Amino acid sequence: MSLWNWITETQVWRSIFRHKYPDNPRDQSLAVLSNVFLHLHPIKVKKSGVRMSFTWCMGGITFFLFLVETITGILLMFYYRPTVEWAFNDIKALRELAPLGIMRELHRWGAHLMVITVWLHMLRVFLTGSYKPPREFNWNVGVILLVLTLLLSFTGYLLPWDQLAVWAITVGTNMARATPFLGHEGPGASLLALGDVQIVTAGSDVRFALLSGTLVGPAALLRFYVLHCIAIPLAAGLLMAIHFWRVRKDGGISGPL
Amino acid sequence: MQYFEYVKYIIDGYILGPVTFFFLSVVGLAFMFVFRSWWTKGSVALTVLIGSTIFTFLSMSDPDFAAIVKKPDNIPIIIMLGSIGFCLWIAFRKMVINDQLIEKGLPTLEEQEVRKRVFCWPDLVYAEFLMLLLVTIFLLWWAIVIKAPLEEPAAASKTPNPSKAPWYFLGLQEMLVYYDPWLAGVIFPGMIVNGLMALPYFDLNPKGNGYYTFKERPFAIVTFLFGFIILWVLLILLGTFLRGPNWSFFGMYEYWDVHKLEALTNVNLSELFWNHLLEKPLPTNILLREAPGFILVIGYMAALPPLLANTIFRKIYVQIGFWRFNIMINLFLMMAALPIKMLLRWVFNLKYIVGIPEWFFNI
Ligand code: HEM
Numbered sequence: 001m002s003l004w005n006w007i008t009e010t011q012v013w014r015s016i017f018r019h020k021y022p023d024n025p026r027d028q029s030l031a032v033l034s035n036v037f038l039h040l041h042p043i044k045v046k047k048s049g050v051r052m053s054f055t056w057c058m059g060g061i062t063f064f065l066f067l068v069e070t071i072t073g074i075l076l077m078f079y080y081r082p083t084v085e086w087a088f089n090d091i092k093a094l095r096e097l098a099p100l101g102i103m104r105e106l107h108r109w110g111a112h113l114m115v116i117t118v119w120l121h122m123l124r125v126f127l128t129g130s131y132k133p134p135r136e137f138n139w140n141v142g143v144i145l146l147v148l149t150l151l152l153s154f155t156g157y158l159l160p161w162d163q164l165a166v167w168a169i170t171v172g173t174n175m176a177r178a179t180p181f182l183g184h185e186g187p188g189a190s191l192l193a194l195g196d197v198q199i200v201t202a203g204s205d206v207r208f209a210l211l212s213g214t215l216v217g218p219a220a221l222l223r224f225y226v227l228h229c230i231a232i233p234l235a236a237g238l239l240m241a242i243h244f245w246r247v248r249k250d251g252g253i254s255g256p257l
Numbered sequence: 258m259q260y261f262e263y264v265k266y267i268i269d270g271y272i273l274g275p276v277t278f279f280f281l282s283v284v285g286l287a288f289m290f291v292f293r294s295w296w297t298k299g300s301v302a303l304t305v306l307i308g309s310t311i312f313t314f315l316s317m318s319d320p321d322f323a324a325i326v327k328k329p330d331n332i333p334i335i336i337m338l339g340s341i342g343f344c345l346w347i348a349f350r351k352m353v354i355n356d357q358l359i360e361k362g363l364p365t366l367e368e369q370e371v372r373k374r375v376f377c378w379p380d381l382v383y384a385e386f387l388m389l390l391l392v393t394i395f396l397l398w399w400a401i402v403i404k405a406p407l408e409e410p411a412a413a414s415k416t417p418n419p420s421k422a423p424w425y426f427l428g429l430q431e432m433l434v435y436y437d438p439w440l441a442g443v444i445f446p447g448m449i450v451n452g453l454m455a456l457p458y459f460d461l462n463p464k465g466n467g468y469y470t471f472k473e474r475p476f477a478i479v480t481f482l483f484g485f486i487i488l489w490v491l492l493i494l495l496g497t498f499l500r501g502p503n504w505s506f507f508g509m510y511e512y513w514d515v516h517k518l519e520a521l522t523n524v525n526l527s528e529l530f531w532n533h534l535l536e537k538p539l540p541t542n543i544l545l546r547e548a549p550g551f552i553l554v555i556g557y558m559a560a561l562p563p564l565l566a567n568t569i570f571r572k573i574y575v576q577i578g579f580w581r582f583n584i585m586i587n588l589f590l591m592m593a594a595l596p597i598k599m600l601l602r603w604v605f606n607l608k609y610i611v612g613i614p615e616w617f618f619n620i
Contacts, residue, residue, distance in 0.1 A: 028376040028378045032382075038378070041377045047371070048368075048369075048371045049371075057388045064389055088410045095407065102397075106397070109396060109399045110396055113333065113392075116333060116336060116340060122453075123341070126481055127348045129470075132463070139456070139457050143453045150426075163415065163417060172423070175442025180439055215413065255468070
């Protein structure tokens, strides 16, 4: 214990942590209050709300997985070029050349796991009726997060540029062709015409906007890459900040009124 | 082991098919609701767990089954099944206990503790830290044991058969069997998202807020779980494990033969009505030809809601009022449209209720 005492007495330690070991109410409060990460939490919580059997910890795990994905994703970006010439070879090289080559595995399995945990989180929020007032809005933030999680996973699926990737994305994005009015094979699209000139064609419909082309090609790869690494994570991060803030503003984890 | 060959034979030969798969799932879900106080007992749940584990292991001895299950990207589905099962068990257990407590006029499990406040440090942060460690260990183990898949480089000319979307969208892909892409791939997913977002604004039942209960909100829970378990999760299973080349149906232990073709003898409602019922040729006017279908669809979406509001949903209608009821019932009917179309397909070989391929407008 003397080493511990010595460390915690140093000026360096005390400049970081402005409280003693949290074994008494005052320091327990300070530990949470004076730490930028922990202060997401209130100082005290309902006993019913911290029960693992109540929340299943699924929101927390989802958030943790999002962080894992961010870190492993940044590492992967060092090795990956989103062009048709390089994408596949970079992924292959990653497996063969990169030391401790499980980054890709961590990233991929973490992503799958995140899809599962976000569903389970929604399931528990539903089953505890936690979408009811005053949490309607936060439920809605959650639904958008759910969609973003799926889109993150979907856009990432293309990046290895192998058969699995390209055809899964082809099958998925083919749906957009059939969007009513906006897809060139959707009902109503043929009604949108200026005289004889069709407005919605294979070269101008929503699928084209999504892929930046009529098939899953180089432009689609770049587009999905940017969406996957920048646009969607930023949006999801922002919404998570709102989500967590609202959990507290709505009175913390739900419980009987 | 030998006996298991018989089991396999019976499962594939006599039990499994898209129809029985769906019906057994629905029966299973109904069973879950009705006998919830029985299967949530520890001993029963443990038996089910051990039984399904043994069954999975035995099944893995089958090369065709193992080939699909062991695909790296299908492993998450097994994990999902296990975790959903476990979580539902916890939830239903609490529901049963709470419903009994409520009946006796006692406070629920959550109510007993809701006014007790504990410090976040250590009660919450330690739990979070523990979960963080467990997830990290699990993920590391998974990443070390199973390599991420990397197939041949992409080739636009080599279409794989079957071509499948990522597993979490396979429920939607399975819907394509019954509805055209504009519905199965665009409108229905949109409705799912819209429906989830609208949910808190039309479920005005004040009970069951912040605690597990079944008896205080049976309609909400049954509808939601029907959608989530049957129409989402089980369709993913069907789409992943039981659909092979050409999206034909294959048994759990069946070899995925590219040449297996299912006879497609589906007919449109217009043909059933004009050719078979009236014994006339199809009218050339598209709208006249499809009139029976239009009448059915419009009747379903427009005439059924007021009817339901005055009969079985009367209580809900009175509680939530005209606008909310209409939004809710529309979403509800949209959701019911999937199993209804499935039934029509299986019973009448019905292809389209309204079939206007000229306008890409098929329902
Ligand atoms: C990326 C996705 C998400 C993350 C990281 C996330 C994170 C969290 C966390 C950490 C909590 C605190 C309680 C708990 O862990 O259960 C929470 C609560 C909540 N979440 Fe999420 N969530 C996500 C998606 C969703 C979704 C999809 C929904 C619903 C459709 C949702 C609705 C809610 C609601 C209503 C609460 C308050 C629950 C209560 O007070 O009991 N969230 N979320």
